[in-house]
Ligand SMILES: [Zn+2]
């Protein structure tokens with residue numbers, strides 16, 4: 071399999087010693103419920119995990135929870151909770167939705183607050199090696215000391231200085247230096263350390279957890295493209311400086327980000343940005359299909375119409391696996407489909423082409439039914455490779471049922487558009503209603519609607 075490595079900016083052949091893969095994926099900061107961007111990212115790394123196993127690798131995946139952070143402390147103060155309670159609540163919400171999305175659990179989910187000893191260990195090591203300095207009760211990494219700084223994000227030092235210029239902290243020697251240990255302000259949660267009471271910075275926890283749970287070098291490090299700089303750049307600096315190695319992660323894999331097109335997000339349909347809401351309206355299969363129909367490195371547009379059409383598409387696959395075969399004939403071979411599927415996946419997890427092959431299979435099954443052929447092998451292949459992408463293809467209990475209130479709201483919006491002569495918009499709203507099973511008709515008395 072070839073995987074695009076952000077470090078070299080090339081697709082490279084992926085191999086691993088003893089076919090054993092150590093994979094670390096940056097997890098969520100537990101100040102809020104997971105959103106659709108998290109769902110996208112973890113569906114993608116779940117698919118990597120599943121496919122590597124299919125290829126015969128043993129995968130050991132570790133994903134952290136950043137369960138102490140400024141945002142968590144702010145949220146705790148706002149909600150009159152302690153930061154632990156905020157984290158517990160959101161970790162529970164995380165597992166709840168990710169399990170529903172059929173995302174295989176990682177082998178281990180370390181939490182920053184359980185790794186304080188390891189974090190202090192690696193910071194002490196960095197101070198000893200003169201890559202870090204203590205100042206005002208906090209500890210900073212000295213970016214200038216690490217000669218490879220910028221090798222992942224391919225930025226030069228000036229650009230990085232520019233990016234961090236506004237991060238004012240009088241204790242730092244240079245703007246670009248970043249915090250490893252943050253001294254606690256009065257009232258903040260803290261841990262005891264050689265530098266006084268404080269808490270770990272965000273970047274250092276991942277370096278400490280990788281070392282603690284996976285060792286000095288890992289095969290794949292994953293995360294969203296928004297983490298390349300500074301988070302992953304800083305992880306590299308910390309880990310490689312502390313360990314004296316020069317390749318802490320062999321492959322850096324980054325997913326594209328969810329983009330919101332405000333225009334296309336209909337308020338009246340509820341906010342699918344919240345994964346819990348999305349899962350109430352759509353099946354997990356539809357959400358996975360929507361994510362995987364786009365290549366993982368590309369941005370994914372959050373247009374609810376695309377999720378709606380994924381819901382329709384997935385039902386085609388569900389129907390195809392229920393077709394009866396004519397056992398009197400020789401089965402039609404599925405091999406060319408399987409070869410195509412694997413070829414696509416081997417090309418940097420090419421799920422859009424792999425999914426197109428699943429739909430080709432479904433088409434062949436329907437054609438076979440019409441010709442009274444034996445499609446048993448085609449159905450077996452469709453089931454197996456759908457499952458490999460995490461689709462369960464169970465019959466859906468979900469009908470996209472839009473409420474009366476939402477229908478009226480959309481009709482009002484459409485009438486506004488019409489009276490403002492925004493005909494494109496009014497047509498779009500009519501089509502949207504149609505796609506939700508609502509037919510409208512205009513008459514001099516006004517607009518009426520019925521479910522179709
Ligand atoms: Zn991380």
Ligand SMILES: [Zn+2]
Pocket residue numbers: 180184185282283
């Ligand atoms: Zn641990």
